[in-house]
Amino acid sequence: MNHAGLFKRAGVEEYDLYTLKAAVNEVQLRGFDVEIVRGPVESIGYTCRALSRRGKLTGLGRSSCSNSAKLEECIKSANYLSHLNLLETKYEFPSAKRDKHVKIADSQILKGDAQAVQTYAKRLLSALKAETKSKPTVKPTFGKIRTYVLETLLENSSGLEKRKTETYFYIELALKVSSGTKLAEFWPRKFSRTIEAITPDRVLPKWIRLAKDMIKAKMPATRKMTVIFNPQSVCDLLVPTVGFHALGEMKFKKQSVFKEQDVVASENLTIHDDGLHDYALVSSPFDDEGNSQEVTKLIEKGVFKNYLYDQKYALNMNEKPTGNGLKATGANIMNKHGAAVVGSPTNLSIRPGRLSLEKMVSEVKNGILMEQFSWLNPDRMATSFSSEIRNAYLIKNGECTQVLKGGMVSGKALDMIKNISGISNQQFIESGATAFSCIAPYIRFENVQVVGK
Amino acid sequence: MATESEVVFDLLEFAGKQMEGKVEYWDALFDRQSSCSISKDNVDERIALPELAGIQLRSFKNGGWRSASTYRLEKTRLKELALKLVRLRQETKNRVKLHEQKPSKLDVVMRVEKSPGDISLESKVDNVRSLHKAAADLDKRIINVLIQYGDSQVERIYVNSEGSSMRQVVTRTRLAMMPVARENDKIRVDFESLGGTNGYEVVEKCNFDVVARKTVESSLELLKAETPPSGEFPVIVDSHMAGMIAHESFGHGLEADQVMRKRSYLAGLLGKQVASELTTIIDSSKLSEGYGSYVFDDEGIPAKENVLVRNGVLERFLTDRYSASALKCETTASSRIESYLTKHFVRMSNTYFAAGDMTLEELVEPIKKGVILVKASFGMEDPLAGGIQCTSSKGYLIEHGKATTPLTEISLSGNVLEVLRSIDGVGKTLKFGVGTCGKGSEDFVPVGDGGPYLRIQKAIVSGG
Numbered sequence: 001m002n003h004a005g006l007f008k009r010a011g012v013e014e015y016d017l018y019t020l021k022a023a024v025n026e027v028q029l030r031g032f033d034v035e036i037v038r039g040p041v042e043s044i045g046y047t048c049r050a051l052s053r054r055g056k057l058t059g060l061g062r063s064s065c066s067n068s069a070k071l072e073e074c075i076k077s078a079n080y081l082s083h084l085n086l087l088e089t090k091y092e093f094p095s096a097k098r099d100k101h102v103k104i105a106d107s108q109i110l111k112g113d114a115q116a117v118q119t120y121a122k123r124l125l126s127a128l129k130a131e132t133k134s135k136p137t138v139k140p141t142f143g144k145i146r147t148y149v150l151e152t153l154l155e156n157s158s159g160l161e162k163r164k165t166e167t168y169f170y171i172e173l174a175l176k177v178s179s180g181t182k183l184a185e186f187w188p189r190k191f192s193r194t195i196e197a198i199t200p201d202r203v204l205p206k207w208i209r210l211a212k213d214m215i216k217a218k219m220p221a222t223r224k225m226t227v228i229f230n231p232q233s234v235c236d237l238l239v240p241t242v243g244f245h246a247l248g249e250m251k252f253k254k255q256s257v258f259k260e261q262d263v264v265a266s267e268n269l270t271i272h273d274d275g276l277h278d279y280a281l282v283s284s285p286f287d288d289e290g291n292s293q294e295v296t297k298l299i300e301k302g303v304f305k306n307y308l309y310d311q312k313y314a315l316n317m318n319e320k321p322t323g324n325g326l327k328a329t330g331a332n333i334m335n336k337h338g339a340a341v342v343g344s345p346t347n348l349s350i351r352p353g354r355l356s357l358e359k360m361v362s363e364v365k366n367g368i369l370m371e372q373f374s375w376l377n378p379d380r381m382a383t384s385f386s387s388e389i390r391n392a393y394l395i396k397n398g399e400c401t402q403v404l405k406g407g408m409v410s411g412k413a414l415d416m417i418k419n420i421s422g423i424s425n426q427q428f429i430e431s432g433a434t435a436f437s438c439i440a441p442y443i444r445f446e447n448v449q450v451v452g453k
Numbered sequence: 454m455a456t457e458s459e460v461v462f463d464l465l466e467f468a469g470k471q472m473e474g475k476v477e478y479w480d481a482l483f484d485r486q487s488s489c490s491i492s493k494d495n496v497d498e499r500i501a502l503p504e505l506a507g508i509q510l511r512s513f514k515n516g517g518w519r520s521a522s523t524y525r526l527e528k529t530r531l532k533e534l535a536l537k538l539v540r541l542r543q544e545t546k547n548r549v550k551l552h553e554q555k556p557s558k559l560d561v562v563m564r565v566e567k568s569p570g571d572i573s574l575e576s577k578v579d580n581v582r583s584l585h586k587a588a589a590d591l592d593k594r595i596i597n598v599l600i601q602y603g604d605s606q607v608e609r610i611y612v613n614s615e616g617s618s619m620r621q622v623v624t625r626t627r628l629a630m631m632p633v634a635r636e637n638d639k640i641r642v643d644f645e646s647l648g649g650t651n652g653y654e655v656v657e658k659c660n661f662d663v664v665a666r667k668t669v670e671s672s673l674e675l676l677k678a679e680t681p682p683s684g685e686f687p688v689i690v691d692s693h694m695a696g697m698i699a700h701e702s703f704g705h706g707l708e709a710d711q712v713m714r715k716r717s718y719l720a721g722l723l724g725k726q727v728a729s730e731l732t733t734i735i736d737s738s739k740l741s742e743g744y745g746s747y748v749f750d751d752e753g754i755p756a757k758e759n760v761l762v763r764n765g766v767l768e769r770f771l772t773d774r775y776s777a778s779a780l781k782c783e784t785t786a787s788s789r790i791e792s793y794l795t796k797h798f799v800r801m802s803n804t805y806f807a808a809g810d811m812t813l814e815e816l817v818e819p820i821k822k823g824v825i826l827v828k829a830s831f832g833m834e835d836p837l838a839g840g841i842q843c844t845s846s847k848g849y850l851i852e853h854g855k856a857t858t859p860l861t862e863i864s865l866s867g868n869v870l871e872v873l874r875s876i877d878g879v880g881k882t883l884k885f886g887v888g889t890c891g892k893g894s895e896d897f898v899p900v901g902d903g904g905p906y907l908r909i910q911k912a913i914v915s916g917g
Contacts, residue, residue, distance in 0.1 A: 024794070026796075028796065030545075030547070030710075030713060030714055031547075031714065031715070032546075033516075033517070033545040033546055033547055034517060034543055034545060035517065035518060035545070036517065036518035036519065036520060036796060037517070037518075037519050037520075037541060037543055038519075038520045038521070038522075038796060039521060040521055040522075040523075040534070041520075041521065041522040041794055042522065042523050042524060042525070043505070043507065043522075043524050043794055044524050045505065047503075060499075061500060061501075062499070062500070062501040062502075063501065063502045063503075064501070064502070064503040064504055064505075065504050066504060066505045066506050066507065066524045067506065067524065067526075070504075074502075077502050078502075080574070081500045081501070081502070081574070084500060084574060084575060084578050085498040085499075085500050085578065087496075087497075087498055089496065089497075139715075141714040141715055141716035141837070142714045142716065172893065174714070174716060174837070176715065176716065176837060183718075183837060183838065184837075184838070185716075185837040185838065187893075189893065189894060222683055222684050249496075252496065253494070253495065253496055253596070253597050254596045254597075254635065255596065255597060255633060255635070255640060257638045257640070334794050335505065335792070335794070338501070338503040338505070340492075340499050340501065374833040374835060374840065374842035375831070375832075375833035375842055375894075377831055377844075379642075379862060381633065381640040381641070381642055382639075382640060382641060382642075382861070382862075384861065384862060384916070386844065386862065386863070386864035386915045386916055387842065387864065388833070388835075388840060388841065388842035388864070388866045390835075390840070405838070405840070406840060406866065406867065406868075407866060407913065408683075408864055408866045408913070408915045410683065410864070410915045410916060433894050449683060449915065451683040451684060451866070451913060451914075451915035452913070453685065453913070
């Protein structure tokens with residue numbers, strides 16, 4: 001189909017068109033049974049943006065549809081909307097540039113059939129069945145195993161035409177442990193780009209251990225102590241907060257507390273926004289406006305260095321775009337085409353330290369090793385949070401002595417990063433419950449408020 | 454010439470016929486969601502008209518479900534998918550037979566006072582700008598004001614192997630304001646959110662000046678707010694927080710798919726005292742103007758009001774066709790999907806505590822030191838263990854029977870049954886809020902929740 005012709009016919013000179021075709025296959029488990037086999041689940045979405053100008057004013061209108069036959073109508077709507085919101089801001093669609101290569105697809109998932117999820121489900125269930133004879137007993141109560149194949153085409157009036165095919169794999173599993181009348185659970189959820197990254201052999205031993213340990217869990221006491229955040233918790237703590245204050249848009253709106261060259265964190269903290277990390281979850285050759293994704297230094301040895309820019313705020317602040325114009329992802333991967341493009345971090349990459357996790361734990365007199373919060377969802381602006389402990393260990397004199405559940409950990413992310421006493425020597429590609437992507441090690445924070453009985 | 458709905462009914466019947474006699478049960482659902490969203494702050498203004506449409510087919514055989522979904526509204530594709538579902542071999546050990554339900558014929562467009570479709574986009578944009586203007590200049594410390602307007606029209610057409618043939622159109626409208634206040638490096642935001650299964654009257658009945666002043670004052674008050682005390686205290690929660698406890702902490706454990714999974718702390722407690730005698734909790738998909746209301750659920754069961762807890766005694770679980778069949782009880786019309794792309798799950802609709810007879814002053818009066826939590830921000834379920842994670846966007850300290858110092862966000866933790874059993878005061882004014890609920894961290898559906906003020910004798914709280 002000649003999309004340029006459709007825009008021309010509607011009298012739209014400046015535009016972009018984002019097309020996302022998605023195919024999902026999924027198996028959901030109830031106990032050891034397959035509750036449902038879903039697939040194919042297929043969707044297509046077209047989102048067009050039209051730009052209109054009047055003097056110094058520009059207006060952007062956005063409209064979406066899920067049927068190519070409605071595209072012409074969709075373009076007319078976007079054009080109409082673009083005349084309604086003329087504002088004194090600059091905008092132009094990016095022109096084509098050469099992007100860097102980054103790995104974002106798994107050949108096993110790309111086959112696009114249901115075989116991959118069904119084979120995975122069999123392997124998972126067989127590994128879990130072997131656990132039913134152990135004490136305390138571990139059983140799955142439910143699970144989701146899902147693959148995504150996403151094909152994106154982005155074209156615009158500046159001659160840009162970019163395509164990519166990417167994959168995701170998702171697993172969610174609730175492992176219940178029972179011993180007498182006592183019950184406990186470990187409920188992990190994880191995205192990756194490949195199946196290989198989360199095979200049952202890689203993840204199950206730790207998940208089963210965490211589930212089993214939880215049967216002895218108690219609530220912590222109320223006091224300030226050292227808390228080691230696991231990589232997933234680091235993702236949920238830092239991406240929404242550091243990511244928010246590092247946006248050029250927030251500097252423009254006076255909502256960022258960061259200033260270039262200010263000391264904002266402990267000297268041991270270095271963070272990059274890495275849009276080009278192989279198989280990280282928001283890696284891509286180009287962002288959702290067509291600008292090349294990059295690696296941008298945010299915090300270097302505790303000093304804030306650079307803001308992140310989407311196309312609009314780069315133009316309005318006389319900066320270069322850093323490839324951070326993204327559509328919201330999260331749980332709505334299949335529908336993300338319809339979301340607005342906003343400034344957003346890609347994958348925050350936190351430079352590993354020198355300590356092993358064991359060493360980090362051994363240096364703690366009184367503290368907690370966090371494995372999972374119920375939902376760490378900090379206030380992006382104030383950066384404060386208070387979240388229930390779902391799975392954690394109490395550390396006494398360098399050893400994990402007691403399993404913890406219940407009670408809360410509270411703090412302010414931007415205060416906590418000034419109080420980092422250790423960073424582990426390994427990084428993990430993680431997805432959190434609030435933030436979609438991070439490449440993070442374990443981080444040890446001092447003087448954190450813990451609340452319990 | 455056939456209407457658009459008739460064409461869709463024909464497609465769904467055609468898809469179903471491919472499965473007829475080859476499976477124990479089938480259904481087919483058409484989903485179209487058209488919306489208008491306008492957001493504005495001091496710099497940006499975004500206007501969008503998103504739409505999605507497609508069909509989901511489901512079959513049930515040998516105790517297991519299969520489903521497929523497509524955006525291609527064509528007989529050839531639907532036939533391919535239906536035959537694929539028929540051919541797929543899947544057996545479960547749990548050979549539940551689905552109980553037959555009485556087939557329904559319905560075609561209902563839920564009535565609203567003013568359809569958003571009849572309002573021009575210019576007028577919607579003008580109103581968003583007016584509300585923004587009403588707040589933006591009230592105080593120098595307000596550095597930004599975000600306004601979000603959204604209306605949506607969800608059309609669902611449903612047919613099944615029992616002969617049900619149904620159509621519903623549900624309109625929802627929502628208007629929210631978030632003024633951002635800043636003093637030095639302290640940045641605080643509060644919000645106000647209005648809406649329901651209503652039309653544009655949500656906007657027309659809103660007094661912009663009053664809402665703007667109230668919300669701006671609340672954001673500014675947060676600049677002076679102190680960090681809440683941490684530990685166990687007597688707690689009062691407002692209607693938003695009460696609704697969040699009813700929904701997030703308690704209600705998710707009542708979803709019978711969790712019972713079927715042996716993953717509910719409430720399994721085995723039917724007919725038992727689970728809360729204080731002052732407590733009655735209801736989930737109603739028929740609640741007038743409730744944000745989570747509908748005409749029928751996504752398995753074609755007409756909407757119902759379900760009393761979950763009456764005077765502290767647990768009366769029922771929320772069920773879909775499968776769990777109602779397995780547990781040998783009635784379905785509560787609680788099967789919902791986010792869209793044609795997602796799975797059916799047992800979900801809540803509008804969940805709330807019934808009103809009692811006390812005023813806020815009477816609730817606060819006996820407390821020497823405690824906290825009031827106001828304006829629910831977010832919560833997370835813990836269906837196996839009944840843990841609580843509910844966070845308010847602000848609060849107040851209670852000292853010697855009076856609300857005193859404003860507090861920043863406060864989280865409530867502990868065990869939900871302990872909290873429900875320690876409710877010793879229930880307010881007399883019932884209010885409802887609008888929200889979106891995920892099952893875990895996916896599958897978001899519109900819900901309403903609410904209640905009166907509740908007094909909890911002792912709960913764990915902490916601030917950020």
